[in-house]
Amino acid sequence: MPQPPYVLVLFYSRHGSVAEMAKYIARGINKAGSVEAKIRQVPDVSDTTKIATPPLPDDGAPYCTLEELADCSGLAIGSPSYFGSMAAPLKHFIDQTSTLWLTGQLIDKPACGFTSASTMHGGQEQCLHSMMTPLLHHGMVWLGLPYKNKELISTAAGGTPYGASHLANSTSETSLTNDEKALCEAQGKRIAEMAAKLKK
Known part of the structure; x- marks a missing residue:
């Protein structure tokens, strides 16, 4: 029996902020009602091979x-x-996807990104671009966040048109602002809706 369609929410989180964002993105996916969210993480890589x-x-x-x-x-x-x-x-995991690239298994599927940094200009947008690049090589369709989401204008913390982001004031700060939560949910809803459209 085939499994129902799902959007994979894939992340690495060291201190918990990105994991918290993943929950709100999954909530947005599930609210859309067209596909389910499947949350997965990647393991740490070791600095030794032993x-x-x-x-x-x-x-x-x-x-x-x-x-x-x-x-x-x-x-x-x-x-x-x-x-x-x-x-x-996360880069280590993506570097193992050559077989998917060779067989074109991700072509025309939607993708989006989310990130967290501990300073206002800590490279959030560039990090989103770093995740976008290999997915474009896979033929995926990158989705940002349009400005119809008014939280992009009102936010005093995270939030970019390239994808959801979080400003963590310290490495132990995992709580999202209301604007950040809303943008994560909006991003989840958008990718779920696009996944349903592209699947037809």
């Missing part, structure tokens, strides 16, 4: 498989901004 990652995380969402990525109807991808780029664990 330590193996356990097959299941200690907490949070399960680790993502390449099959789950291949079978998704859309992808919302999230990472903290590290020096204006995605985190190494």
Whole structure:
């Protein structure tokens, strides 16, 4: 029996902010009613080659498989901004997707990004671009956030037209502002609606 269509919410979160954003993006996806949200994370990468990652995380969402990525109807991808780029664990996962590229399994599927940084100009927009680039190589259709979402104008924290973002005032700050929550939900709703349209 085929599984129902889903948008994969795939992320790496070190201190919890990106994981919190993923919940609100998934809420927006599920509110759209056309597809379901499937939340997955990627494991840490080790700075040595001697330590193996356990097959299941200690907490949070399960680790993502390449099959789950291949079978998704859309992808919302999230990472903290590290020096204006995605985190190494997420890049490591994406670097393993050559077989999906060779077979074109992600072509014409919608994708969007979300990120968090601890300073106002901590590279959030550039981080979103770093996640966008390999997905464009896969033939995916990148979705930003249009300014019909008034929170893009009113926000004094995170939020960009390139994708949802969060301003964490410290590494332990995981709570989102109301504007950030609304933008995450709006992004989830938009990708769910687009996934349904592109699937037809």
